[in-house]
Amino acid sequence: MLSIIPGYVIWIIIVLAIFYFALVTWIGKRGISHSKTMAGFATAKGSVSPIIVGASFAATYSSVNLFIGVPGLAYQYGTSVLWYTLGCFGVSWIALLLIAKKFWKFSQGQGGVLTLPEWLGKRYKSKVLQVLVALLILFNVYYIVGQNVGLATIFETIVGIPYVWGIVIAVVITIAYIGIGGAFAQLVSDGIQGLLMAVTSILVFVSIFWVVGGFSELSTQLAAIDPNLVSAINTTEGSPYDSRLAIAAVQFMLFAFILMPHLLNKILSLETEADLRPFTLSSGVILFLISTLMVLGGLAARAQFPNLANPDQAIPVYLFEAFHPVIAAFLIFGIISAILSSTDSLYLGVTSSIGNDVYRNVAPHVSRSPISAETLDRRAVKVSKYSLVFVGLATLYVSFNRPESLSLLIQFSYSAIICGVMAPILLGYVWKRAHRYGAIASLITGTSLYVLFTTADIISNIYLAMLASTLISFLVMIILSFVANVQTESAKRTAYHS
Template sequence: MAEVQIMMWIGLVLLLIIIGYLGYLGYKKTNTVSDFSIAGESLGPVILGLAYAATFFSASTFIGYPGWAYQWGFSSIWIFLTLIIASPLGLIVVAKRARKMNMTQKSLSLADWLGDRYNSDFIRVGTALVCLFNIFYIAAQFAAGAWIFNTLLDIPYTIGLIIIAVLVVAYVYTGGSYADIYTDAAQAVLMAIMGVLVFISVFWMFPGGLTEGFTSISQTLADRDPSMVSLINPSSIVFYSVPAIIGAFIIQFAFSSQPQLFNKVLALKDPRDMRKMIMVYVFASFCFILVIFGGLFASVTVTVDEIDQAILSYVLQAFPPIVAAFLGIVVIAAAMSTTDGIFVVMSTLVANDIYRKFLVPRGYVKATQEQADRTALKISRYSVLVVGVISFILVLNPPASIGMFIWIGISGVASGTLGPLLVGLFFPNIATTSAAKISLVSGVGAYVLIIILNFEKSTMAAGAWAVLVGVFAMLVAGYMTKNKEASLDSDVRETM
């Protein structure tokens, strides 16, 4: 273990040097709020494809999801299928059309895009407030990083929490979206290597390689508990029924339009390169999520007290110390790669969507355009500090499952935004402002009600049902109001 700790510290120092340099480059390029938010729409498809994948797959992929497989067995492989099928489909459906429309809108975030699309401050500010749910997502990444410091470096959880929070806040504060995307692309390469390494460990950890190895795992788990090899495990908090599984596919589709991912789409320099960006994302994603199988391998090789420690303990047993240290660095990178993107988005919500696009134009704050732009950049950076402190406080007591904690944020955001987004893109003739307002309120309201009433124990499924409520409300309200107010039909056709 001492050898792992030494290598971990060396790797951490190297990672900090790389991140520090990339953060400095980002700082030199960040002169406006547009630079801070979407890197001035100036980046290419390869770096953005890697950054999108790294942002999409957080520390929960490398810690939380293997923990599910360790605890509930083969039913957790559904998460692998949702990530490789539903998530890319969501990106394909939304990305190209949204980026092309933004060539005329010049929006800086999801809230800004919806506000501009519907010409509504209510939608802009309402979406910005809904996106604050993602504080839970940031907090979960902090917790994952803290567990790494605790397990591999024997640093108390609280001290590890302070370290990871300070690291992320520091380089996002300085470099904004440039720092976010540059570091994410570099971290994606590390994450892909780790996913592949964990998967191929089956060849030396289990006699007979892939086929016989999985047969041996299946038999061991079946002897322990038959539900561990079932496609539906009643004990699971995620995949305990067919509706819950369907809900997981729906919410993973919706996840592709999360604000921290949407701003990567807006940052693409040439919309014609969207196909290349998606191909890079899908390839990197497949490599990442192979790590989930490590949870199954761990279920028959190690015993842990906390399910989120399963993959860490397995790697310590299956690999030499240098690889275990590498995993620690990868998980920290994964936590950073998602957290920095959400930080950028949430600071943009306050600085651009609320201050620059609402408070100043409405006259609530007196400022010239030039003054507003300078102040917005300052607010973007200060917002990072505030969000960091709140997220830190949320996980001072570590959550029972990081994998489920993040979905509080994801589901809350998706429930209010997917209806106006999808209908605005694909059914512009009924995409009225009134319908978008109704969809936003009804989707979020449904999600909160489902949680309060404990109607669904899976936050993924709860989010899925709320998303469906929001989309249905948007379609019905749009149809009923399409003749009473102007829809987006003509505007959308001009951009297609």
Template sequence: MPTTDAVVTYGWLFLAFYLVVIAGLGYWGWKRTGTQDDYATARGGFGFLALGFAYAATVASGSTFMGIPGMAYDMGFKAGYYALIYPIGAYLGIMLVARITKKVGDEAGSQSIPDFLGDRFKSPVIRLMASLVALFLLFYVMSQIVAAGWMFDTILGIDYTVGIWAAAGMLLLYLTLGGSHADIITDAVQGAIMVGITILIFAMFLTGWGFDGGVSAVNANLDAGQQWDTHTDSENPIFANWWVIFLLFVGHIGFTAQPHLGNKFFAIKGTQYMKKFFIVAAVAGMTLPLMFLGGVLGAAQGIEIADPDAIIPVLFIETLPAVFAAFLGVAILSAIISTADGLIISVAQIFANDLYRKTYVPWKGGDPSSPAVNQRALLISRVATVVVTIVAVAAVMTPPQYLSVFMWIGIGGIISAYSGPYFVGSLDESTSKKAAIIGFVAGFAVYAVIHLGPQMGLYDSIAGFSLFPYSENPYASSGIGFIVSCVSTYLGSKFTEPMAVEDRNEVFRGTTELSDGGRVESDD
């Protein structure tokens, strides 16, 4: 890596300042964390502006700042289909479910999306199934750790292996103390910085940084297959045809079903702030993917790197003064951390809340709301935070290729399983528990057959029919899983007994006043 001594020196100075800031925010969060619910959700603790930036930063992740530019470095402008389509799908998903998740989740005291699904359908079985599938988030955690490791390697001159452990130490510095309060406030600050960096990359691209002739010169210096008039490539599973590109959009509608995103809705002060929250999150979230243009610019400049995911920090080092390159590199590192922290909190809640407090304790005849159980769950949350972080680091000692693809191994499984119960169940309160289970199992099964099986090397075709590009394209596979899960849940609700009226009124208290379907929104 072309790291200079000046970049390393400035980088360490900026990192030291950043460590002081996050340690202080961790203490701030610790002072506001007295219960398991505080640690898991920071319920009602934030306004729309902070939470909007935090949500956008969490959606964007290390993939947006490293994985997608890395894809663009290798594939050129066609990677822009991923970068520009995914936020449209993701924020459409928010519009469909955020408000009802907030209302029902707060009423029931849900602490995660698996917990919300269990409360929504009054089903411990669905909660348990959703909790086990949510463990796929570990792939997402691992991808963020990898991205952080490359940033340490590129900007600070630390070997990748040491860098991933350093990233783990940074996360644990504030997460074990402050939980969701620390997670959200750090994400909000990082989200605002991320928007600024994206605007810089966009300006560099528009001016044709390093070229005479602006954007046209950038395009002219790309290989023919990378230029903006090349849209699909039959040999590239991600952009093989227009159908898989459309499925990329469909799959991302279910993106917000992920536990580390859905639980952010519990933290907003009230449903009256939902519209403003959505506007802030959507504007920031649709700006951030323009980072892919940095990968295009790096490819046009002929920058040579061993790992495509490192193109953005290398571009900074090679084209900007050392002090700016170091600052921007550490800022991107903080952005990566902003996603990893929420993910780790969510995985920790699988053990502390979903499996222990809401499953094991009732099974043993205990009271899940007792003070002793809540304090024990808080302890489990903090211990699980440490364990999950260490396991994630140990699993990526050898980094995978293309973070944006690797992390979707887990994301796709969650989307395919959750989408029917979450989306159909949120939009139609008569949806039955049996229908939700049908949709859950059907969606996950299809995703497992067309993507996970081939990825595990078990087969690459069924009955002589090739599974390409779905075997290599988690986005398209997730899109199919989303459709199957939603359709199966909807059809299942037509052939099973609808949820009892009294149960619906209990679950949707404050939103449902009708006795036979439909929804009436109460005043906020």
């Protein structure tokens, strides 16, 4: 626990945490009526204002990565990390604008789609692809672990709660209100959290002027510590921003990040096409504030506290340097909101896919008697809610071993998913002849190569590993789609002539 924190501040944070848990539990109970069906549990379509859904999108996008992990990287590697944060808004929001409308309209044309795996399954008319994508989403377990670790680090650093108990609190709070209220609880609570995160980011930005003396003075102090900290490209060993190619790969990854299942599911929560405009505007404004301002706290922390043992503590330490302890306590709660806002979406995305994409496709084939559509839907909801407990226990177990870098763990998890789904989604958008065999092969190739490249240290930079794996997956899909289409056309001609 930080020695600079007065004892009464700890009690303020504890009271806020109790109040927050009571609030989200109440929101969860409000969502009970919306989560009785699979559609209601997974999307709560039309039940939440598109402005709130947009705020929820931005909050979910940001997570502990932008509030703890990336500022921690900025503490280590300096201004080169700004390439990441600027791309979060500049590249990712543009990607959202390009993708949202068509993704939503295809879903409507299919009678309503509940998850990304189902979207891909219907686009390629392949139940196998749908199930495989649902299984791929299990990589999000590591993403959730990153969120749990971030929240436990906050509790440990600020409140003095042991790391293990912080992990337990993180898991129990989240699965409780998601299990009760489903997507409705997740969207409303995340919308509130997004607003808290935006306010926190603005205050961190303006605090630079009275803590450090402005950005010119900040650059001077960082350069005095290490000239690499003010370089656009940091060539220090271990830096993920050590070349132009690595930076280009970061932007590529940030464009692709919009394709993450727990983000695209937000679009499926919109009821009408008119909802797309306020949704994208709300998400853009809040995402800009969150993604571009918070990282500055990590830079300022390096200038003020150059010898922190754990870079991920940069933001908590800085907040208590920059603000009165009472204000800092409320801002710390903004960070806790950032963590919970992604964790709940990830839990919902994983468990919705288990119920909707795995159980609903597998159960009719293994059942001894026919299952009615209504019964199947009701059971799928139960499977999703029960699996929430098992996924929570799995993430609890994995979270007990603290990772070396919070940001890198999170980025590994979502990069593994992106490598698998990017080619099927984007080629499915622009190429009518994209084939299911190519999509399946691309999914397996992209993710397998990424895991191989990173775990075997063939490509040590995680961004370059993702870029290489994804480009190969595109090539595999294009080649196999051409082959499959040629064979299909040949078979049709043979059947016609015979």
